[in-house]
């Protein structure tokens with residue numbers, strides 16, 4: 001297939017794009033390179049790779065990028081609650097209006113398949129975390145980030161985009177090493193701070209959420225792209241592993257087996273919009289998809305990459321969607337909560 005990956009220079013997009021090329025697909029990335037484009041460097045040697053450097057809010061760039069495309073994987077966004085809260089106007093313009101523009105333009109261009117990267121944050125705070133949220137659970141978006149994701153899900157699954165096979169993937173929070181490294185994701189951040197700073201402050205350690213390795217997230221997208229189209233048309237799948245729902249205190253325990261000697265301070269928080277446990281049974285039973293890497297594997301991988309020093313200064317703003325981190329474990333930008341992706 002000829003596949004357009006929006007946001008292909010990002011944490012997930014750079015892993016996915018290379019994997020698609022290696023599987024024999026032609027890949028065109030549309031990305032405005034807001035965190036730079038280094039994660040794409042290894043792809044320039046492939047004849048099946050193309051970059052359209054542009055913005056999803058620019059309809060002519062989107063139209064150009066969609067020429068002769070069979071399938072779209074739409075990842076481009078301002079990603080995470082804190083990044084959206086920092087620039088709500090841009091978040092609304094990109095994540096909602098820009099994304100709706102991409103969906104409609106893809107439909108008009110005759111694209112066959114459209115995979116949209118959504119999030120398990122859409123489930124919001126659950127009143128009873130002994131119950132696992134399935135794809136049919138009520139959506140309670142409690143942040144601008146989740147609100148914009150829900151709006152795009154509705155458009156893609158609604159009648160307006162009916163001739164295109166739209167699939168929504170609600171990802172657990174990602175972790176692991178990527179060419180565009182992110183240390184503002186909980187597992188990666190905790191490992192980095194416990195290893196590099198020897199100090200971690202954890203807010204709301206009792207709240208639950210699910211986690212999935214970034215390479216498994218890319219595999220899930222590829223699984224959807226290669227599934228019979230009628231199996232994935234108008235479907236929603238949570239992406240992760242049911243055994244990989246954790247509280248932050250659990251993560252600290254698992255990281256503590258790999259990284260010793262760090263001081264961890266727990267700050268209790270009464271409320272967190274991200275308190276949910278999720279079932280990943282549908283993607284397993286429908287598509288046979290099961291993640292191959294666990295949180296412990298990701299911790300080992302992230303620890304090794306930090307220890308080898310290949311990333312240079314781990315607090316660098318390039319490794320975060322919310323700016324540079326101070327070595328104390330606090331985020332440089334004042335007023336930003338610290339342990340959320």
Ligand SMILES: NC(=O)c1ccc[n+]([C@@H]2O[C@H](COP(=O)([O-])OP(=O)(O)OC[C@H]3O[C@@H](n4cnc5c(N)ncnc54)[C@H](O)[C@@H]3O)[C@@H](O)[C@H]2O)c1
Nearest residue numbers: 007009010011012031032034055056075076077117171174
């Ligand atoms: N990382 C996670 O834990 C997670 C969890 C659930 C869902 N998701 C979703 O997966 C997708 C990828 O996330 P990620 O972690 O790779 O994020 P990322 O921030 O690393 O990547 C986003 C990419 O989108 C590009 N982009 C942003 N605005 C753009 C615009 N206006 N036009 C063109 N390109 C633009 C950026 O340059 C970047 O390369 C996002 O849609 C995100 O909401 C991620």
